Amino acid sequence: MNKLKNLRVILASAGSGKTQRLAQLAIESLQKGQGVLAITFTRNAAAELRERILTLLKAGHAPLARKVILGQAPLYTQTIDSLTRELYQRIAPLLGVAVYQDVVVEEEDYLEVAHTLARRLIENLHQSEFRRLLLLRVEKEVEARARRILPEALLRRELLTLTREGPFYLLVRKALAQSLRTGLLDDLDPEWQVALQLDKREALFLPFLSKALETYRQETQRLFLSDISALVRLTARYLGSLLAEHTSFYAHLLVDEAQDTSPQQWEILSPLMEELRSRAGSLVSLIGDPKQSIYAWREADFRKLIEFYEQAEYQETLIQNFRSAPIIVEWNNQLYGDIAQRLRDFLINRKNSKSKSPVSDKASILDAIETLYTPSQVLQQPTREVEGWVEVVTLAYSDDPDVLLRERARKLQEILAGLRAKGVSPEETAFLVRRNDEIPLLMEMLPGYPLQVQDVPLRSCSSLHLTFRYLAGEAGPVEELYAARAGMVEAVKHLKEKLTLALTLLDKWRIFYDVAQQWLRILPQHQPFWALFLSELYGLLSRHTNYGWSEILIWWQEKAQNLSLHLPPTEGVYPILTIHKAKGLAWQAVIIPFAEWGLLQAEWRDTKWRLVPRALMDSVLAEALREIEPLFPQDTPIPLPLKIKSEVKHPFLRKLYEAYAIEQAIENLNLHYVATTRPRQYLYLIAAQPGDKAYKVKGANTWRGFWNEPQLSKVYDGAGK
Structure with a gap:
């Protein structure tokens, strides 16, 4: 070569x-x-x-x-x-393109633009065609998600999508919409139709959004980073x-x-x-x-x-490791050094060979992992002469999630007591979670402990999220049931009426403060989220004393729900982070309290753009995209917005789905690797036995099931368990 x-x-x-x-x-x-x-x-x-x-x-x-x-x-x-x-x-003047100095880059600016354009479009509701199409889009959203949504909120969401995706993707969407309106795609293979989520209501609606964006660019002389x-x-x-x-x-x-x-x-x-x-x-x-x-x-x-x-x-x-104690380096070397072969034995050669997998050929996942986790790129040499400890805790399975929660809490408290006895300070003991929704659960298990959430968006706080779902009139059956069980229906149901009657900024702020106090009596672990929200709300109302419930709702939807609890390390406080946020950081001790995620989880939930060679497209689809071919050389694949179901049979779409499943399997493994390489001295992983219904883990294809395999026992013996 x-x-x-x-x-x-x-x-x-x-x-x-x-x-x-x-x-x-x-x-x-x-x-x-x-x-x-x-x-x-x-x-x-x-x-x-x-x-x-x-x-x-x-x-x-x-x-x-x-x-x-x-x-x-x-x-x-x-x-x-x-x-x-x-x-x-540099290149714009050479190409004869206007050099726009104002470029929309920051997330807050994108949200502001979406708000402005949505308001403009709402003003066009007197146009009967636009009003009809908007109501059809809202109707589709209600059908798909089983919940109400305000027209303006739907417009903001779709405008945000288009501005972030950029003009290339918009041209593809417009070409598909035009072909759908003219009937050119009526003969498209049914599975391609499902994957592309073709809907004539969306096709008719897209030109209004596209025109609004183009007008905005011309009037403001602003471009988006995607442009x-x-x-x-x-x-x-x-x-x-x-x-x-x-x-x-x-x-x-x-x-x-x-x-x-x-x-x-x-x-x-x-x-x-x-x-x-x-x-x-x-x-x-x-x-x-x-x-x-x-x-x-x-x-x-x-x-x-x-x-x-x-x-x-x-x-x-x-290959040298300057971070972790030798025992942690050894544990990671043994676990990841021949991970592909261990997984091959676990998933194919042993009892799990018939377990359900999103990929029909599990060997393809293992081949990809083998390429990534080669021993020469995994095995490290420790350089630090310090003591260390690795412990994997298995919780006995129980049908009662409360029993499991109490047992997990007991073990966490035991670990924290042991670390304090070793002289490890709280700020040097990090909790790493995979999902934001695990954070309130962790806080619930450790009441009275000084916990600090770092870089977690306010929308992940269920009590705040539900409060604004009611204010927007979008609370569905699930939210209503949650509020009823918490005894909060009356507190949140009449929020709009109370805010309408409030006259001063303190009156409006006090209404939310009272709701917060009621929630915190039930869910005290949500206190950091509400504290940040109330502080930001006071600043908003101080700047805009005339704001009512609708402006506060828009502020929440466009900005506040995306605010993150980003706090610097505080002495005497335990940090909580997602694994994504923990990348590049390190602590003396790391605890992974929910380590039972699946090995082969893969679900294509949202629309994803995938490059598709023209030779592999359905011929009807290739014809529909002919007008945008000049943007893509003959040998260049064309990006398409796809959402492929797991049961797809079409050969090429099946190939795309399985490629996505492999990506997810590798990301699941990589998340595990990132988490277990953060500690300098002490590492603890807690997981329930496979079948734990509290976390929707099914079958043996989980890290916990994998750890139970005899061939891994030497890893724990060698690491101090």
Whole structure:
């Protein structure tokens, strides 16, 4: 195989010093007088990397550090989004495109635009056709979700979808809608019709939304990040040399967390990478860990990093672990070192071979895992000489979820007491959960313990969510039953009437405060959520004293429900995070209180865009998309919005579904890997036996069932259990 010149790919497992290695590479180039561009995925990561580079420079190369600070040595650290904006500003004049300085990037700005446009569209309700179509869309929503929804809320949601997806996807939607309206898709294969969720009501409604967005762009001279990303991608596809000129400022391109890069982002980076690789003395460095790829829902594709690694001129693997105690490193080595073979024995060769799986051929999942979890990329060498402990706790199965909850709570309290006896402080003892809805349950099990939720959206608080469902008039049977059981029906049912009569901002705030106090008597663990909400509500009403119940509801739907409890570590308080938020962090002790998620869970719940080669499309569908073919070269697949059911039979759609199931199986495994590599000294996993109805775990295809296999006993014996 011909190696890709001037390409270095570094595979860096958890705790292996990835940021330090990135900083060293940047310094090596700066010392040669070369410019460096480092791409990360968050502004915090970009700031952290720059700070690490400057710290190392100050320690050993103070004059060079001064040059970097003064801008005399070219060091650029930025996110992929800011790079996209910069490329757009450079190429727009060359392409004869207006250079819009105001670009909608932040989530809050997207919400504001959706609110503005939804209000404008509601003003058009006097148009009989628009009113009829909107009512049909609301009717469909009620049928599908068995709950009421306000027309304006539906409009905001659909406008948000279109603005985030961008113009490429909108053109595909418009082409499908046009073909559906003209009857061209009437003869489409039934399974393709189901997968595309074709609905004439949506097809007739789409032009109104599309026109509203186009008018907004023209009137405000604003673009969305998805707009400029589409233009930059088109340029990369057809006029890559225009983007390549950007590399004149630097000779070394570094891409951090490369496993989280999406195909669209690779498309933007490709011309820059190719230009640098073609120049003598220049270099492209990619660094990441495919085992920590946990953002498949954002279209991240770790396979590209593996592909680059296999083709790179310079290959590097960081195998030392500077984070965890030897016993934790050993436990992870034994568990993940031959995980594919263990799973093969567990799922195929033993009693679970007939268990239900979303993939007809389980071997395909195992082959994918084997590619990812090769021993050479998994096994690490510990470097720290500290004591450690790993304990896997199995809870006996019970039909009564309350019994199981009490037993789990008892074990958690026992673990916390043991850690305090070892001198481990609460702020160094983290609880990691997979889903946000596990957090209130955890707080319920540990009343009286100082717990701090970090980076959890307010909408995950069931009492707040239900309160606003009633205020919106959208409470369904499930919410009504929940409120009745909590004795809160009267408190939330008449909220709208009370707010209508309230005159001052304190009166309005007090109404919500009283509701909060009633909820907290029943669910005291929700206190942090209500405290943040009431604080934000007071600020809102102070700025807008004339706001009534409808404006407060819109504020909740557009902004407040997405606010997160983001609190810095506090002395004497136990942090609670989702595994996604824990990535890149570490604590002295980590507890995974609900470790029984399935090994092979896969359910295609929402619409996902998938690339489909024209040769594999239904011929009717290919004809319907003919008008957008100029945007896609002959050999380029076309993205389609799909929602495929598990029982699909069509060969290509079945292949897509199984590919998605493999993605989910790998993400389930990667989440487990990320969680178990966060602790420095102590790791605890708690799981119920398979069949635990409280968490809807069925059959033996769970981590708990897997742990019960005899071949894993040595892992626990070797780790101190």
